[in-house]
Amino acid sequence: MAYPEFVPWITAMRTWNARDLGEGVETVDAEAGVGFSFLKERFSTRVRRDSAARQIDVTLLSGPFKRLANRWRFFEDGPGETRVEFDIDFQFKSRLLEALLSANFAHAVDRLMTCFEDRANALYGPRVPTVGEPKGQPSSV
Numbered sequence: 001m002a003y004p005e006f007v008p009w010i011t012a013m014r015t016w017n018a019r020d021l022g023e024g025v026e027t028v029d030a031e032a033g034v035g036f037s038f039l040k041e042r043f044s045t046r047v048r049r050d051s052a053a054r055q056i057d058v059t060l061l062s063g064p065f066k067r068l069a070n071r072w073r074f075f076e077d078g079p080g081e082t083r084v085e086f087d088i089d090f091q092f093k094s095r096l097l098e099a100l101l102s103a104n105f106a107h108a109v110d111r112l113m114t115c116f117e118d119r120a121n122a123l124y125g126p127r128v129p130t131v132g133e134p135k136g137q138p139s140s141v
Contacts, residue, residue: 001030006119007112012037012042029061039100043068066091086113101123 003010019027031044033039043063049056054075060068070088077083092098101108 003032006122007115008035009036011040037098041062048077064093064097066093 001013001015003013010032012128013030015028015030017027017029021027029044030047030049031042033040033042035041039065041064043065044061045058045068046061047058048055054073056072058068058070068088068090070086070090073083073085092101120126
């Protein structure tokens, strides 16, 4: 997982306990170090990748959250086009962390999605808008 290379607030990443469950399903445990100015935390998750369902599910193992779950889903929207849906549900244990993130949640999500879009462009090349689609308003990654 190369997140520290393209997500600025992820400072470290390690994985362990990789398992192949068969039929295109794999799991791996991952720990991320995150940092925002004075705030530094670590959290661990279990990542389940299902290639047949074109889905990645992430669940909390430990860290500053009461709960954390997210899902990435990938849909073919046409030749060479993939639409990505990202859902997240979380709650921090600390009211201070909850208040800090709640105040900046929309900005944080926008920034995170931009990081992933930029990474996809770097790895696979920029997406070319279709006829009639405004430039700078991509509908898929």
